[in-house]
Amino acid sequence: HNIQRYMSLKTWISLATGATIATWLTLLGVEYPLLWGMLAFLLNYVPNIGSIIAAVPAIMMAFIQLGVGSALATAGGYLVVNIVVGSIIEPRIMGRGMGLSTLIVFLSLLFWGWVLGPVEEIAGKREQVPDAWKRVVWPTAFTDLSAEQEPGIRDRRWLLFRRIAVSNDVEARLTVAADVKLQVRLNGSPIGFMDASAQMSQPMHDELMLNQKKPFPIQLLQGENIIEVAATQLVGTRGFRLELMTPEGKPVPVGILDEGPDGEDLSEEVVRIETHQPLINGGFDAEGMLDGWITGEIDPGGSIRFTAEAEHLVTGTRALRAEIREPGAGGIIQRIVVTPGKKYRVTALIKAADFKGEALVGFFTGRIGSWNSRSKPLRQDTDWVQISFDWMPGTSRTTYIACYLKGQSGTVWFDQILLEEI
Structure with missing residues (x-):
């Protein structure tokens, strides 16, 4: 019954979309307006990209027939119709037409939960890890997709949603800050797409990620609303922040509805993630020695080889071995997410042999080597020694930590890197 009701409502919305497009193109004088209206009607059933595909041939026809001005007017008409119908009219009709219940329970924070995933990309295919929805409650606005997970060695895909309720129709802003790819839907209709995945080989645009919010205007309907987030987590990225705000x-x-989606199998255990994990695989003991880490920028002409070391360790099963093969500088890096204003302590084990240069553990944004804070550089051969230093991130939520060395020759080992809030 619900599926039939949904398809009936979707058909009427699609008819209105097609008729509006045909009328607009007729007014502009574009040939075959009924054909383009029919195409808009049919492709409106295709989520996300249907309206884009429908617009392309009509815009091309307007350009060929009438010139650049008419092509821009055609594109503008499609844009306005899809924003008004897809973001305002359709959510309202779907919310009311599907009979969503009313619940007046007020909370001051938006807690995220119900995580399906992760789904990892393996040889071009998706492999679903759990068989049922995993019930997870996130008590903070930041969703750390790496918490309680093995370090990512492949891109992961996540589907998250939260069922909420409001007492009246509300104009709101869903503010998003992320270093992952996100597609957000409200009550089944797309409201925004954000691709803030990192240029991980040379991270230079952190200001566009977890430190800066992008607002999407939305209309919350009286009663129940469902917000869906489809996230693609590239190796090295961490997560996103979502908050519901008024225009002011x-x-x-x-109100938060915790009973879960109808018709889906649910895991019985409820997991509450109280904190996120800033640093992953600091002991290099994961299945892949560099899981969670990536190779940062290395000086042109230089060559540094990173391998696993399994002998003569202080603890654990492996350490990172960095051998300078050609004079230069570089290191391995990891994006970390921290709490602004807090104080952290970094400890690590390090040793060196036949080494001519300097080695350290440090924090940076922008280019590797532009340190915000770092350990005292090691400049001589030594057996395993512990280094330690304190660091405060200021107002930033995200930065990079690096195991870094530069020099002429030699080998340096890193192990047991810990980052703890103090």
Whole structure:
């Protein structure tokens, strides 16, 4: 019954979309307006990209027939129709037409939960890890997709959603800050796409990620609303922040519905993630020695080889071995997410042999080597020694940690890197 009701409503919405497009193209004088209207009607059933595909041939026809001005007017018409119908009219009709219940329970924070995933890309195919929805409650606005997970060695795909309720229709802003790819839907309709995945080989645009929010205007309907987030987590990225705000920037009071999706199998255990894990695989003991880490920028002409060391360790099963093969500088890096204003302590084990240069553990944003804070450089051969230093991130939520060396020759080992809040 629900599926039939949904398809009936979707058909009427698609008819309105097609008729509006045909009328607009007729007014502009574009040939075959009924054909383009029919195409808009049919492709409106295709989520996300259907409206884009429908617009392309009509815009090309307008350009060929009438010139650049008419092509831009055609594109503008498609844009306005899809924003008004897809972001305002369709969510309202779907919410009311599907009979969503009313619940007046107010909370001041939006807690995220119900995580399906991760789904990892393996040889071009998706492999679903759990068989049922995993019930997870995130008590903070930041969703750390790496928490309680093995370090990512492949891109992962996640589907998250939260069922909320409001007492009245509300104009709101869903503010998003992320270093992953996100597609957000409200009550089944797309409201925004964000691709903030990192240029991980040379991270230079952190200001576009977890430190800066992008607002998406939304209309919350009286009663129940469902927000879906489809996230693609590239290797080295961490997660996202989502918050519901009024146009004036105040939190939207919402009720949280915890009973889960109808018709889906649910795991019985409820996991509450109280904190996120800033540093992953600091002991290099994961299945892949560099899981969670990536190779940062290395000086042109230089060559540094990173391998696993399994002998003569202080603890654990492996350490990182960095051998300078050609004079230069570089290191391995990991994006970390921290709490602004907190103080952290970094400890690590390090040793060197036949080494002519300097080695350290440090934090940076922008280019590797532009340190925000770092350990005292090691400049001589030594057996395993522990290094330690304190660091505060200031107002930043994300930065990079690096195991770094530069020099003429020699080998340096890193192990047991820990980052703890103090």
